[in-house]
Amino acid sequence: MPITYIRQFIAGCANPALLNSFEFPSDVKERVERVLNICTGKTFGSYSESPGIKIIRHDIASYIQQRDGYPSDPNNIYLSNGAAGGIETVLKLLMNNSKKPSGIMIPVPQFPFYSAILTQFGAHQIEYFLDEDNGWPLHIDELERALNESKARCIPRGIVIINPGNPTAHKHNLFLLADEVYQENVHSLDSKFVSFKKILMDLGSPYNQMQIASFHSASKGWHCESGFRGGYFEITNLDKDVKAQVNKLVSLSLCSNTWGQAVMGAIVNPPKEGEPSYELYKxxxxxxxxxxxxxxxxxxxxxxxxxxxxxxxxxxxxxxxxxxxxxxxxxxxxxxxxxxxxxxxxxxxxxxxxxxxxxxxxxxxxxxxxxxxxxxxxxxxxxxxxxxxxxxxxxxxxxxxx
Ligand SMILES: Cc1ncc(COP(=O)(O)O)c(C=O)c1O
Incomplete structure (x- = not known):
């Protein structure tokens, strides 16, 4: 069931004439105008900046900051075509194959997108098993086993963690890819979502200097707008020269699709208590x-x-x-x-x-x-x-x- 507020926001962005209707809630109208005003030609039909529409990146940074209690810089946020688009971009960065292919640690059971994209990149999949008998947690011994056994065949570069799901590895200087598309899908009343970025910041030095990319998506959660292909990733602790490469990489596709950006923007900036759309949205x-x-x-x-x-x-x-x-x-x-x-x-x-x-x-x-x-x-x-x-x-x- 689509969330009315999200669909109204998209409808307003697509056809600003609707904003003149008395049936259009004023808070949605304000949000649409705020975003349209910074789009080139005041339309979603234009290319956006390559990392994504600036106001939406600011809203995402505020959302992350509020969620984690740590600063988030809009210049480290990149809108993507679903989380998958962002994951592909970040994995490309790690594909500096030399004599051996790059190796990426992935959990088993896995999301088949990872094995498919790693095969496409000629990378090595370092599979680590989750512990089914204890509710799918990850054990450090298993990570070490998988990593050590892979070293003859690849150069380990990164680790994918699907969170909610499991933990980390600083010792081997691995780049963390925190797949957090299910952050709003925690069903168990005795569990709550804690982002990997927050865990690293809470742990303090040296973990808070680890390089991490965190992914979120419009496809899951309570919004389930997968067809719009909205998503974003936030990078933390990347060297400025590497970040320049991220900027180049995302500019290859000019920008992610603007409708996906709009949905992601609506998700991170929902109606607030007291606003006309709030009760229905809630x-x-x-x-x-x-x-x-x-x-x-x-x-x-x-x-x-x-x-x-x-x-x-x-x-x-x-x-x-x-x-x-x-x-x-x-x-x-x-x-x-x-x-x-x-x-x-x-x-x-x-x-x-x-x-x-x-x-x-x-x-x-x-x-x-x-x-x-x-x-x-x-x-x-x-x-x-x-x-x-x-x-x-x-x-x-x-x-x-x-
Ligand atoms: C763990 C995980 N990561 C990423 C994705 C891709 O999400 P998106 O639709 O945002 O590309 C999925 C989709 O099922 C998923 O299950």
């Missing part, structure tokens, strides 16, 4: 947040109620990654058909029920374990509808292959 926002929370709980309960499936609580993000104890006979059969056992399970599920989930091997998993990934975006009603079909299939699958 209601819609909490409706979305509550819905996601309820759906995360339902999905978790559903899978854990089935023998042979274990699902960690979905404390944050938008996905569940349940583990299936695929019976040995099914594993052997799948292999004889040249399929991974998790893929076999998912295809059988699809063919028997019409329910589509993705096999864990797409996201990688510990060898010998089998998962599937599903999102939490179905409504509570749809989840309940799907539950019985899923359960019937699962029981019959386990029985058939036992």
């Amino acid at each position: 209601r819609e926002r909490s409706m979305m947040t509550n819905r996601l929370q309820e759906q995360a709980t339902l999905i978790n309960e559903l899978f854990n109620s089935m023998e042979g499936i274990i699902c960690n609580p979905v404390k944050g993000g938008m996905f569940a990654f349940p583990r299936v104890e695929v019976p040995c006979k099914a594993i052997e059969y799948a292999k004889s058909k040249d399929m991974t056992p998790d893929n076999f399970y998912c295809v059988e599920l699809l063919e028997n029920t019409g329910i589509c989930v993705l096999p864990g091997s797409i996201f990688k998993q510990r060898p010998g374990t089998y998962h599937f990934r599903t999102n939490i975006l179905l409504s509570a009603h749809q989840i309940k509808d799907m539950a019985e079909k899923f359960r019937t299939f699962h029981v019959s699958f386990m029985h058939r292959w036992q």
Whole structure:
């Protein structure tokens, strides 16, 4: 469900004539005029400055400052085509391959975009495993293992941390890529989002001098405006010569798309208490947040109620990654058909029920374990509808292959 305030803001930016309508809330009107006034030709149809529209970068810096309690400089903020566009730019910086390819540490299970883009860049993927048995935390020993084993094949340059998700590494002088697109998607009441930048600043010297790029997105959160391709990244502690290269890199594509910039601008500068749009905005926002929370709980309960499936609580993000104890006979059969056992399970599920989930091997998993990934975006009603079909299939699958 789109958030009215965001769509009104976009509508006003696209067609300023709407601002004359009495139905257009005055606070949205003021925000639209404020941004349009600094766009070239007062239109979103023009190129913006390469790093993004200045006022929006200022608003993002204020948002970060308020969130973390540490200063944020608008000159270190870059609007991007989704978080993915920003991640691609920052990874390019680290691709100074010499005799060996650059290596980037990525978590497993991973977001497949990382392995795809690293393959495209000819980089080495240094996979570190998250600890499923304890709710997906990261252990330093595992980081060290992954890093040491990779050194014969690459020069480790950076580490991707998906947060909410996991921790860090100063000792090996790695560039931190903090993927924080789910910062507004914390469903567990006993958890809260803390940015990686804040953690580094709280830790003090030498960690507060580490180079970090933090990414956020218009695609997730309570706004879910993925099609607009809005996102930004903030760089911290970059040498000024490297920063000059970032500026050059972003200017290659002239600027990120201005609609994505507008959505990101609306997200970081929402209606304030007392403004005309505030009550509706607050209601819609909490409706979305509550819905996601309820759906995360339902999905978790559903899978854990089935023998042979274990699902960690979905404390944050938008996905569940349940583990299936695929019976040995099914594993052997799948292999004889040249399929991974998790893929076999998912295809059988699809063919028997019409329910589509993705096999864990797409996201990688510990060898010998089998998962599937599903999102939490179905409504509570749809989840309940799907539950019985899923359960019937699962029981019959386990029985058939036992
Ligand atoms: C962890 C993670 N990072 C980044 C992205 C990309 O987000 P965007 O749509 O902003 O490019 C996604 C999208 O699913 C994601 O799951």
